[in-house]
Amino acid sequence: METVIRLTVDGAAREITVDTRTTLLDALRERLGNTSPKKGCDHGQCGSCTVLVDGRRQLTCLALALSYDGAEVTTASGLGVDGPHPMQEAFLAKDAYQCGYCTPGQVCSAVGMLDEVAHGHPSHVTEDLDRPTTIEDLTDAEIRERMSGNVCRCGAYVGILDAVREVAGA
């Protein structure tokens, strides 16, 4: 069965007809030609397909495209439309990638993660749930935990941590 969905992807309104079983990742990559989100595991385990949906980070490989009809999708590519995003600049400056395959997902996840912190969302390592972690007191443990859904097969974690810390100013 097919259905028509409308998405705003990196600022551009798009309308496509998709099989109802199409994932958001395949809709973006195969139907809309946006190869910024990467297909790594295709099972929700690596984070390479992460984008921002209505500002929140979202794995796209397990998300059905039709569930996101009307949504605003921002990929790492879209984050850099008006010049490099501060997180992209930090990844460059801190040598936070090697092959770069995981990088678009890492960048989107890092941007979404900092927004979650700014809104007072706790993580599994937040010590005091009565006083949510703020951007200013974001520890390395918090950053590692909050980014743990994004796997880097090259092991660029030291640089990724530095990049996130720099943007956070923590």
Ligand code: FES
């Ligand atoms: S491709 Fe989506 S989590 Fe790995």
Ligand code: FES
């Ligand atoms: S830089 Fe190669 S997978 Fe992360």
